[in-house]
Amino acid sequence: MTSKPSGMVDHLNAEQWGKLSPLMMHHGHFAPGDIVSHRGDLLDHSLLLLDGLVARKVPRGQRARSTVVALQFPGEFVDLHAFPLKKLDHDVVSLTGTSVARIAHDDLHHLLNGDVELARKLWLMTLVDASIHRHWVMRNSAMRALARVANFLCEYDARMTAAYAGERDSLPFSLRQSDIADATGLTSVHVSRTLRDLREHGCCSVSGGQLAIHDRAGLHKMGMFDAAYLYMPQSGTAL
Amino acid sequence: MTSKPSGMVDHLNAEQWGKLSPLMMHHGHFAPGDIVSHRGDLLDHSLLLLDGLVARKVPRGQRARSTVVALQFPGEFVDLHAFPLKKLDHDVVSLTGTSVARIAHDDLHHLLNGDVELARKLWLMTLVDASIHRHWVMRNSAMRALARVANFLCEYDARMTAAYAGERDSLPFSLRQSDIADATGLTSVHVSRTLRDLREHGCCSVSGGQLAIHDRAGLHKMGMFDAAYLYMPQSGTAL
DNA sequence: CGTGCTTTTGACCGTGTTCAATGGATGTGG
DNA sequence: CCACATCCATTGAACACGGTCAAAAGCACG
Numbered sequence: 416m417t418s419k420p421s422g423m424v425d426h427l428n429a430e431q432w433g434k435l436s437p438l439m440m441h442h443g444h445f446a447p448g449d450i451v452s453h454r455g456d457l458l459d460h461s462l463l464l465l466d467g468l469v470a471r472k473v474p475r476g477q478r479a480r481s482t483v484v485a486l487q488f489p490g491e492f493v494d495l496h497a498f499p500l501k502k503l504d505h506d507v508v509s510l511t512g513t514s515v516a517r518i519a520h521d522d523l524h525h526l527l528n529g530d531v532e533l534a535r536k537l538w539l540m541t542l543v544d545a546s547i548h549r550h551w552v553m554r555n556s557a558m559r560a561l562a563r564v565a566n567f568l569c570e571y572d573a574r575m576t577a578a579y580a581g582e583r584d585s586l587p588f589s590l591r592q593s594d595i596a597d598a599t600g601l602t603s604v605h606v607s608r609t610l611r612d613l614r615e616h617g618c619c620s621v622s623g624g625q626l627a628i629h630d631r632a633g634l635h636k637m638g639m640f641d642a643a644y645l646y647m648p649q650s651g652t653a654l
Numbered sequence: 655m656t657s658k659p660s661g662m663v664d665h666l667n668a669e670q671w672g673k674l675s676p677l678m679m680h681h682g683h684f685a686p687g688d689i690v691s692h693r694g695d696l697l698d699h700s701l702l703l704l705d706g707l708v709a710r711k712v713p714r715g716q717r718a719r720s721t722v723v724a725l726q727f728p729g730e731f732v733d734l735h736a737f738p739l740k741k742l743d744h745d746v747v748s749l750t751g752t753s754v755a756r757i758a759h760d761d762l763h764h765l766l767n768g769d770v771e772l773a774r775k776l777w778l779m780t781l782v783d784a785s786i787h788r789h790w791v792m793r794n795s796a797m798r799a800l801a802r803v804a805n806f807l808c809e810y811d812a813r814m815t816a817a818y819a820g821e822r823d824s825l826p827f828s829l830r831q832s833d834i835a836d837a838t839g840l841t842s843v844h845v846s847r848t849l850r851d852l853r854e855h856g857c858c859s860v861s862g863g864q865l866a867i868h869d870r871a872g873l874h875k876m877g878m879f880d881a882a883y884l885y886m887p888q889s890g891t892a893l
Numbered sequence: 894c895g896t897g898c899t900t901t902t903g904a905c906c907g908t909g910t911t912c913a914a915t916g917g918a919t920g921t922g923g
Numbered sequence: 924c925c926a927c928a929t930c931c932a933t934t935g936a937a938c939a940c941g942g943t944c945a946a947a948a949g950c951a952c953g
Contacts, residue, residue: 600795
């Protein structure tokens with residue numbers, strides 16, 4: 416039996432989770448760098464992330480680094496969109512040691528046939544993903560490096576806080592600077608300089624696998640951060 | 655009675671369209687620049703675009719231009735995600751004269767309660783939107799200006815071709831260069847230079863409200879275009 | 894204590910921005 | 924019919940942001 420994680424799945428109420436969790440008997444684990452599923456694979460199941468961090472990557476030729484188009488936190492499905500789409504347009508890659516719960520599309524199919532409300536909730540969760548995608552388009556298109564990285568870290572903070580219920584001034588952070596670079600459309604060299612700037616501004620610092628937030632308000636301001644696009648379950652009527 | 659447009663709604667079969675279209679009795683029209691719905695509005699209906707072009711825009715302060723995070727073509731719902739989400743994180747703006755068909759969420763609710771397959775199709779259509787969002791993240795993060803604009807025009811070509819069934823070497827194009835700029839994360843000045851480059855390369859040219867494609871293969875190559883992410887209904891097993 | 898990976902730093906350079914002026918097209922009122 | 928306003932596209936010059944290349948410094952792990 417999978418115990419209910421916090422975060423995105425808080426969109427589900429207890430009853431809905433009670434129906435869904437029995438279908439997720441198989442748990443799996445991945446190591447950093449493992450490719451969970453390949454672009455174009457025919458998928459017959461989806462995965463709920465229980466712990467760790469997963470990226471959706473678009474590969475671009477041999478030479479170039481692939482672009483990170485999305486990041487998934489615990490409590491989120493990493494590839495629920497594979498249920499209607501069947502094939503994905505991107506790779507799914509484990510960035511850290513991760514543990515996941517597996518749900519077969521056949522089981523999900525039968526469950527959702529009998530529960531329209533639950534189906535709508537899962538639909539909604541994929542739409543929150545889409546909202547985050549739109550924010551990433553905006554961030555990587557219209558913000559300069561400093562604001563861009565600051566905003567990225569604000570999002571990390573917010574989603575991590577939701578995943579592990581409880582705001583902290585220091586949170587686990589196992590992304591490398593090259594991962595931040597792939598996600599923000601910068602080079603890792605420039606990410607390094609940008610993080611130094613944020614440090615010198617007294618906003619936050621990354622070291623030893625921890626993100627220390629020294630001035631959350633300042634960081635939010637610097638990243639022009641407004642969490643509305645995350646459609647957090649608890650924050651109700653934010654938008 | 656709304657006659658079935660081509661494009662995204664081709665994901666629906668005739669029977670499904672037969673169920674959906676009677677709910678879209680009200681048709682509406684918008685002029686260029688009209689705001690169809692505002693960020694944060696509580697929506698009780700969604701709109702299917704029948705003709706024209708609609709953008710989803712994220713406003714960014716008074717001074718700056720707003721970012722175009724998505725573009726909708728005829729045959730696509732412009733705000734179907736408002737059905738589960740209720741409130742949107744962005745504005746919906748008519749870029750041209752547009753005509754739309756309106757469907758009330760209450761009606762949709764009742765219809766989908768009785769047709770799980772149709773619900774899944776509509777879910778799928780929003781997931782294709784999300785796939786396009788991811789592509790935009792990649793394009794605006796990882797491609798240089800020339801490839802970026804070329805890729806954007808390839809997408810325009812492909813979606814326009816799907817919407818009006820039939821490949822042509824010259825298609826209606828009512829976007830201004832500043833719209834392209836807002837969608838690609840460039841300045842309109844640089845879009846102007848980039849379009850000149852594409853013209854001088856013999857790929858395509860924009861003038862008089864028409865996009866003339868002189869060398870489609872060359873344009874695709876220049877924009878590294880692969881339409882798989884569009885999940886076109888007719889193209890079947892592309893991914 | 895070396896080997897390999899990540900971060901940091903420096904110098905240089907190029908893509909794209911900014912600012913500003915010009916030109917072209919379209920539309921309006923005198 | 925022509926002045927005039929408006930909007931959009933185009934061009935030029937200067938510059939800054941971020942990229943590229945390369946080397947060095949930290950750091951973890953065997």
